[in-house]
Amino acid sequence: MSSSINSEMLSYQNLQVNYTDIEHAYRKLQGVAYSTPVFTSATVNKLTQCQVYFKCENFQRAGAFKFRGAYNALAQLSHQESQQGVITFSSGNHAQACALAGQLLSVQTTILMPEDAPAVKQAATCGYGGNVIFYDRHTVNREELGREIAHEKGLKLIPPYNHPHIVAGQGTAAMELIQEVGPLDRLYVPCGGGGLLSGSAIAAKALSPNCRVVGVEPEKADDATRSFQTQTLQTVENPDTVADGARTPCLGTVTFPLVLHYVDAMQTVSEESILKWMLFIWERLKVVVEPTGALAAAAVLEQGAIQPHQRVGVILSGGNVDLAALSTLFATR
Template sequence: MDKLTFQNTYHLIKPYIHRTPVLTSQSLNAICETEIFFKCENFQKTGAFKMRGAVNAILSLTDVQRSKGVVTHSSGNFAQALSLAAKNLNVKAYIVMPSNAPKVKKEAVKNYGGIIIECDPNINARENEALRIQKEKKATFIHPSNHDAVIYGQGTAAIELLEDYGDLDYIFTPVGGGGLLAGTILAANYFSNGCKVIAGEPEEADDAYRSLISGNIEINKTSNTLADGLRTHLGDRNFPIIKEYVEEIIRVDEKEIIKAMQLIWERMKIIIEPSSAVAVAAVLKDKKRIKNKKIGIIISGGNIDVSNLPF
């Protein structure tokens, strides 16, 4: 992965994404005794950074591949992102979703133009069904996080943040499947002057934390966390990057996640989802290191059922 490809990625996806605003908050700065710059991907199309990687994955296909469509399995933000990215690029998107996925998520995928294929709610059924679509439709499988073009795409949020604020000391992201974290690390390596990347991870789904210790990709035995975007594990494309360059992975518990989410809602008047609050909670947990520094946080998304809140 090289700097030039990364720069090209950004220029190619630009017309299909929002350049999201970077917000600041005097009260958050006061609480943390530091300067924080919030890169608001909750204002991105489909309400999450996933749009960046989805667009780039489709743009990286050949014309023949595009004519056959793309397929993924996801019930979360990537399903919506791939659906809209595909629609905007005149490509078919087959989305494999478990039959018990919430109706509201199915509706969102449909509204963005995705073609839903339901499967039994387990990982084998999901993968088999995606494989069937690949064979039957000759569609290209796009993994939500373990895919080079996706990783580059997700890293463009940090490119924009560093264009606006080039002297950040740290960027914090959440870590789930590892696409955003790996992309952010690459962006910091290529486009900053020594900015380090730290990830927040739920204690209840701390596979990435344990993977760093063991040196192998670990999986979650439980994933009993509100941060529903972070229940997945790392992959062979993003783990080597994370393993080599991440400064630290900070684990946060569910109470810390809820507290961080409520703090941002109340002080900044923006809606962030629990997965984003994980990165904020990591910042709050690490006040000593960040004191009087310049911190970026990738606010990954804002998709949450506002009629069912944890506070």
């Protein structure tokens, strides 16, 4: 499926986030978000013939990069909005991030989560104090439900990616990476709704102008790749991918223009590749990442040498693994 998008939306003048916004978000996050470590691996460098830097957002608060955007968005609420509370929808990582940010900022959070969201993410969201409402993702449109409840209860809707403050917060991950390791030739970023990808691309182009930014999706959830190739917003309905963080239906009105303007390429990886390289990262880097968190690494490791001796950044976006579910999955393969 596809939907048309006004060509005016794609113009530079209508881009809703710039590097100044990311710098502002970075200041908001100082002393709150973790400056996550950057790992390297001699084995990976040998396999790829490149110098690869892994930005380990699996060590971020709530276990994923999502905390950056959620906290930045909630920290900029008006007093009245903070008092009334917020609502969001998420399969897990943004849910946890919003719940934790709300706990830290004394903002009540209502979270719409699919019934089949990973149990570990459900438990963490509740543990951070989120008021969780479950829904059937096969029969319910989460965006419509979120808008309905927000209107009924007077809550501020904070979507998981289609929001300028979310994008700006996510961009601080790539900002930190490049500030630490220096200019990159390539940066690989997982893509669901495009918040992390667009924010990272903005930061990369500001700090390392010659860096080629590549977004990575599962083959089964390739809406952003098709959107990028056609320059027309494409959608996907409940894709059956192990990378649950990439099950978003489409890029957003905020993220789509940013992706088209700042991102250089999109590519996809198979389910087999996601699981293969996720386990490789566990075993060789001794780092636990979830399937979505391994998307960008899978793209780099699967294709081998991009161009020898390049400096390559890879964002490991999260580490909230449902071990019981993965054990069952591996047993059936």
